Amino acid sequence: MEVYFDNSATTKVFPPVADLVMKVMTEDYGNPSAKHGKGMRAEQYIKEAAEIIAGTLKVSPKEIIFTSGGSESNNMALTRTAIANKRAGSHIISTSIEHASVYNPLAYLEEQGFEVTYLPVDHDGHISLEDLENAIREDTILVSIMYVNNEIGAVEPVEEIAKRIKKKNPAILFHVDGIQAYGKFVIRPKRQGIDLLSVSGHKIHAPKGIGFLYVDSRVKIKPLIYGGGQQRGMRSGTENVPGIAGLGEAAREMYQNHGEKMKQLYELKDYMIKRLDEVEGTTVNSLPGELSAPQIVSASFSGVRSEVLLHALEDKGIYVSSGSACSSNHPAVSGTLKGIGVKQELLDSTLRFSFGVFNTKNEVDICIAALKELLPVLRRYQRG
Secondary structure (H helix, E strand, O other): OOEEOEOOOOOOOOHHHHHHHHHHHHOOOOOOOOOOHHHHHHHHHHHHHHHHHHHHHOOOHHHEEEEOOHHHHHHHHHHHHHHHOHHHOOEEEEEOOOOHHHHHHHHHHHHOOOEEEEEOEOOOOOEOHHHHHHHOOOOEEEEEOOOEOOOOOEEOOHHHHHHHHHHHOOOOEEEEEOOOOEOOEOOOHHHHOOOEEEEEHHHOOOOOOOEEEEEOOOOOOOOOEOOOOOHHHOEOOOOOHHHHHHHHHHHHHHOOOHHHHHHHHHHHHHHHHHHHOOOOOEEEOOOOHHHEOOOEEEEEEOOOOHHHHHHHHHOOOEEOEOOOHHHOOOOOOOHHHHHOOOOHHHOOOEEEEEOOOOOOHHHHHHHHHHHHHHHHHHHHHHHO
């Protein structure tokens, strides 16, 4: 039996999403810029997806820009707004636990003459609102803080963060990496003070290679790709119609009976945390209940390297992660784990278990039984 606990890396596509993507690729395959009927039908898929997604956020469909995924959305939000607003200032604020698709664009902006302040986090992965207020300067133009941390599931108080920012200077833009939050939380950018929100499709049972960036209509931002003027000139190029249609369908599915779906995920997460207490030498790095996201549990296992344990679990058909999938090509010590004060000897002994709507408590039991069987053997082997 396969147990897939790596849903924060990617998810299994919803069957109706797969059916729709196939239909668009094989039947309604027109270019949305074409003037004939097939092109108009393709354009309609884009319009419908934008309306569905905008409906989940209570924003205008015109404020949705489709991208190739979360990394592109983050890059666009950061680099294109910073450059567009450079006359107003060159200071940006972020945190020490952001994803690489935020860190690396910020590093690029630093090379272009911008200055970035990185806020520390506490043991639970939360920033200090006082630290944020103290970091805001007259030349601050942009704040970028993730909604949900991708490694431990820490949830930042985005609404309160926005209030503190706007109270100091209403012109400062607030970007939120919502890649691990969209589909799990009810997000209302207008009410919560979010100016830009990045989302990735394959975290919510849509295909890979599709995502979107919400940009409030008042935000000054430069285009990412210049060309034929698609998407109101903000991202030129023929749209990925199958992906966009699939993303819209996945968004619809995620937010149908949303409360019930999230209740099941929270129960699954808390059950996993409870069962991990039975496993000797284990430290859980994620908070229970609604104190952290419903889909992520980080745990450290003393005396065994995470990569060794990951592959031992894989041999039993159990799939987990040793960190962010996007960072796996460039192995390094997790900034998040260091940031929350995980002991040095546990930094390379930590796994992430992440759940989706298809997972069950029985799968948690299978995983715990495997951990209880494997850990004593692996610890003896590593000591030897």
